[in-house]
Amino acid sequence: MKVTDAEIVISAVSKKQYPSEHIPEIALAGRSNVGKSSFINKLINRKNLARTSSKPGKTQTLNFYKINRSFYFVDVPGYGYAKVSKKEREKWGHMMEEYFETREMLRAVVLITDIRHEPTRDDQQMYDFLKYYDLPVIVIGTKLDKIAKGKRVNYLNRTRQVLEMEAEDVVIPFSAETGEGKDAAWSNLKQYI
Numbered sequence: 001m002k003v004t005d006a007e008i009v010i011s012a013v014s015k016k017q018y019p020s021e022h023i024p025e026i027a028l029a030g031r032s033n034v035g036k037s038s039f040i041n042k043l044i045n046r047k048n049l050a051r052t053s054s055k056p057g058k059t060q061t062l063n064f065y066k067i068n069r070s071f072y073f074v075d076v077p078g079y080g081y082a083k084v085s086k087k088e089r090e091k092w093g094h095m096m097e098e099y100f101e102t103r104e105m106l107r108a109v110v111l112i113t114d115i116r117h118e119p120t121r122d123d124q125q126m127y128d129f130l131k132y133y134d135l136p137v138i139v140i141g142t143k144l145d146k147i148a149k150g151k152r153v154n155y156l157n158r159t160r161q162v163l164e165m166e167a168e169d170v171v172i173p174f175s176a177e178t179g180e181g182k183d184a185a186w187s188n189l190k191q192y193i
Contacts, residue, residue, distance in 0.1 A: 006065060007066055010063075023072065027076055030078060030123075031112075034114050061077070101133060111127055111140070115156070116143050139171040
């Protein structure tokens with residue numbers, strides 16, 4: 001997909017701040033520092049529309065990025081980061097639950113994992129949570145460029161098994177460095193936008 005227009009519209013903390021337009025939304029979820037911002041930037045061919053950081057836990061709001069004036073990417077706070085207070089994590093949890101449970105325009109969720117590592121318990125819980133709400137899930141395995149080509153199938157199979165993925169959900173290997181997996185990600189996202 002050719003992206004000609006991309007902008008951040010709002011960083012929301014509650015339902016009353018969500019955009020009022022009735023256009024599709026694709027949420028992006030994943031552990032802190034797993035590469036959500038890099039994934040967004042690579043997909044839309046921008047260096048820093050979504051801010052990347054070496055410090056985990058930087059995304060603390062629901063960030064609505066309008067793409068081609070026709071749909072939103074919604075970057076949600078990363079989970080599993082220990083240096084954020086328990087109270088703050090609970091606040092993020094409520095904010096994310098409210099969004100996932102009530103947002104009519106939400107069409108699918110991209111669950112971003114690091115392909116080099118087995119999905120964490122938090123990844124498993126997020127996948128199960130999304131499936132509980134009947135949300136289509138596209139799993140992206142980032143950092144693909146760090147894995148030898150001959151070992152990739154094993155890593156992808158491990159992700160499927162650990163998450164106990166349903167047959168209709170896909171896992172796409174992806175590299176923000178090389179762009180590998182970008183076309184596959186767009187072809188899977190298109191059905192929801």
